[in-house]
Amino acid sequence: MSTAWTVVVVTGIVTLALKAAGPVLLGGRPLPDPVARFVALLGPALLAALVATTTLASGTRLVLDARAVGVAAAALAVWRRAPVLLAVGIAAAVTALARVV
Amino acid sequence: MRRAAHGPARSYGDGARRAVPVAIAVLAFGITFGVLAREAGIGPLAAILMSATTLAGSAQFAAASVLAAGGGASTAVLAAALLNVRYLPIGVSVAPWLEGSLLRRLLTAHLIVDESWAIAADGPGRWNPRVLVGAGTSVLAAWVGGTAIGVASGDLLGDPTRFGLDAAFPALFVALLAPQLRSAGARLAAALGATIALALVPLSAPGVPIVAATAAALVGLRSGRSETPR
Structure with a gap:
């Protein structure tokens, strides 16, 4: 098997194992209370971390570039209750514009 | 049925519809992945199969980048x-919201991506499995379709950062995060999660900051106060 195929197959298996461990082993059963309270805050914690890193990280460096301007504009749009697609469009447009300027 | 905390989404179709804005962005990045995969020496079939089986954008980009740079498997x-x-x-x-046979839970788990998970959120600590499957299927179709287009088109389409598309994902995550910030505990977890992740970016391999940010959810354990749905 070539290197590329090895990566494709092994990455696929590892990813599915990570995603499916919970659902396969505990599926349908309620989580113990402390775990449930932890899990209830996973969404805000992980999504905020994804926002922060996809906006401000470039590899292992922190950078403030055009993306930050676009995402700030999108955040304002979301706060003003704009639909998701509009917010994403604003982010892309403002970012592209900030790159030209 | 449990009451939805926000919006009445509860069917497969609702999930698929709510994932449309996400799917458009995912399609664009699928095209980019297809192009990058070719440059990394991942063949057309392998690239499409990887998108269908791994179904995780950042991880696929990372693997392809390593291969493109001459790194090992x-x-x-x-x-x-x-x-x-x-x-x-x-x-x-x-997991508690997924029922049915082992195979069904396995297939549903496969459709978990950040976006489908966030769209399927049905109040703190609750998820709607139908919405998860509907949204996940939309994302899967867009990701695999985009990859196929990218593999076929070569570099005709060029670099998506030119169009500001690299800001699409953070903007999507902002939109997905906003409805989850209704309680003080959630806002604290979000602030902590972002802080932990940013602090670790210069110090660790990509991916580690996001994993470490899960520690922010531990604030849910303090003082035994539960994050009860409104």
């Missing part, structure tokens, strides 16, 4: 695995 797999470790707690979070 184990480095590429490790980079991808690190970026996907967050799916372990994410999988545990939805």
Whole structure:
């Protein structure tokens, strides 16, 4: 098997194992209370971390570039209750514009 | 049925519809992945199969980048695995809401991506499995379709950062995060999660900051106050 195929197959298996461990082993059963309270805050914690890193990280460096301007504009749009697609469009447009300027 | 905390979404179709804005962005990045995969020496069939089986954008980009830079298979797999470790707690979070046979739970788990998970959120600590499957299927179709287009088109389409598309994902995550910030505990977890992740970016391999940010959810354990749905 070539290197590329090895990566494709092994990455696929590892990813599915990570995603499916919970659902396969505990599926349908309620989580113990402390775990449930932890899990209830996973969404805000992980999504905020994804926002922060996809906006401000470039590899292992922190950078403030055009993306930050676009995402700030999108955040304002979301706060003003704009639909998701509009917010994403604003982010892309403002970012592209900030790159030209 | 449990009452939805926000919006009446509860069917497969609702999930698929709510995922449309996400799917458009995913399609664009699928095209980019297809192009990059070719440059990394991943063949057309392997690239499309990877999008269908791994179904995790950042991990696939990481693996392809390692290969493109001449790295070995184990480095590429490790980079991808690190970026996907967050799916372990994410999988545990939805587990109580997934029912049915082992195979059905396995297939549903496959459709978990950040976006489908966020769209399927049905109040703190609750997820709607139908919405998860509907949204996940939309994302899968867009990701695989985009990859196929990218593989076929070569570099005709060029670099999506030119169009500001690299800001699409953070903007999507902002839109997905906003409805989850209704309680003080959630806002604290979000602020902590972002802080932990940013602090670790210069100090660790990509992926590690996101995994470490899960620690922010531990604030849910303090003083035994539960994050009850409104």
